[in-house]
Amino acid sequence: MISGFAIGHHTADGEGWLTGTTVVLTACGAVGGVDVRGGAPGTRETDLLDPRALVEQVDAVVLCGGSAYGLAAADGVMTALASDGRGLPVGREPGEVVPIVPAAVIFDLGRGGVFAHRPTADFGALAYRAAKATIGRSTSDPESGCVGAGTGAVAGGLKGGFGYAEATLSRGDDDVVGRVGVAVVVNAAGSPVDPESGTLWSDHRGRLDRPDSVGRVALSAERGRAGRPFNTTIGAVLTDLTLTKAQAGKVAAVAHDGLARSVRPAHGMTDGDTFFALASAHHAAPPEPMAAVGLLNRLLEVTADTVVDACFAALTAAETRGRLRAYRELAGLR
């Protein structure tokens, strides 16, 4: 996990439920940016991330199922943060704070069988608690697959999910100047699979074998059954570098390039595709200032590649749920 961040899930899987909430919690605040590129976004507190706006520190970002109803999960995260005394100080007493909690949602309504089973404020509070429990206790990556906001995700007819990947920005062999992590919920109208080869678009490192003809036929048939009306891929880029709000917004924008490579088509009118970017400034100052175009360009390049890796993690960790079949199963790779 990137220094300064923790990720926690709350998952509701079974008995008519197939949805959840993921909280990206900062250890002590992070500079934030956002870029909304899809035609059907569901968002909260994105306006304050404009570089011209006042607030500089984000406390947490919430990724939720439940379409716009799921924005309620952010209420629970706000209440939990305030109980811990965290947020923007707005009064004379220590507890008089307003936590800064931007949020975005995916469409997964009805996928568990019951339309009204969607995240509430309690989902946010529980995911917050799960994230908080890992702060300072673990450096392991968060669980990927059918967890948190990825529980009910679908991508081009295949089971989608939550994915996480990391990368290092280095100068030469050992001189690490910063780290990048990407949390993503792949829930796209477009397909994650190259119809020619049956491989995942996001497998840019060639990690998986090419499916055989049986697998390719199964994948092609599933693709034909797609056509879910609403979708949306959402995510958050985390870095321990020091960024301005405007730079964080630029990182969030270029994160969408990774999505464009992982799912085709992306950013359509029924996708609300949204990426946040958070910078904890936990890394020691890099040898050149981030304002140097070269280092920022390198961060942008690594961000897009890491979004592809995170999409790959989501799609390969996803497991079949009912009629929503996972790539590994269809491709015969398990």
Add this chain to the structure above:
Amino acid sequence: MISGFAIGHHTADGEGWLTGTTVVLTACGAVGGVDVRGGAPGTRETDLLDPRALVEQVDAVVLCGGSAYGLAAADGVMTALASDGRGLPVGREPGEVVPIVPAAVIFDLGRGGVFAHRPTADFGALAYRAAKATIGRSTSDPESGCVGAGTGAVAGGLKGGFGYAEATLSRGDDDVVGRVGVAVVVNAAGSPVDPESGTLWSDHRGRLDRPDSVGRVALSAERGRAGRPFNTTIGAVLTDLTLTKAQAGKVAAVAHDGLARSVRPAHGMTDGDTFFALASAHHAAPPEPMAAVGLLNRLLEVTADTVVDACFAALTAAETRGRLRAYRELAGLR
């Protein structure tokens, strides 16, 4: 009230409370736009109002106290609308809808005495019920003053509040081509009072007498006591004309001109000033299409003037609450 709209308040005034929620409910949907101009906004579902986004019909707009915590009121409005079967259809069954409910908040935390007394989802549901009760039953304007989201409002050290005003777009004497209404919550860092004359900046029609020297001294003293750290003026422009989303966004943008005239300074870093615009298309098609620049320009001009009238209504209907003294009382106009 403008045809196609209803306004309802829920007010919590007393016993440690001084906050509330106002719901602008559409009778059967409206095209919506938004413009955020302040440095400290608290908003929800504003990204989907981008003209490039899919959703064309807004079900309701929520104006709330409670800073970002107050965004929870929109959860209650969403649930109530869904119970009534209203929202964007997203499934096969009639009740499978996602209500479209953008929201913005003002900062009023702690003004009633208890920091944690802020709007919840129930506030939204109750304000929704109040608005719904007036649909088709009344053409009277909504109550102004210390009600709904204006309950805890403060403007430049004076008691602020909720205000409403209307105007008619006509060609010649009788040829009404459309109507405009403005709902506003005046809660500004800047002052609503001209320090030279002691009159309200928003009294552009010269409705009130100029305060005498005693009144001017009292107003000046109150101005000096200002300095609340967070503020925000929010509102909604309603029209029965037919607008595109882009035109609604332009109307919301020019609404801020009315605020700029009513409060000085406006749009600062601790104001989250935000206006929505909603068009119900209930008026018969005007004699020239709205695409004609002349008619749209006239709508923009009337919108800005009506925002000034609505600010005037808010500030003159406001009543003293504890140490938050109203303009009428200080100016000796009661």
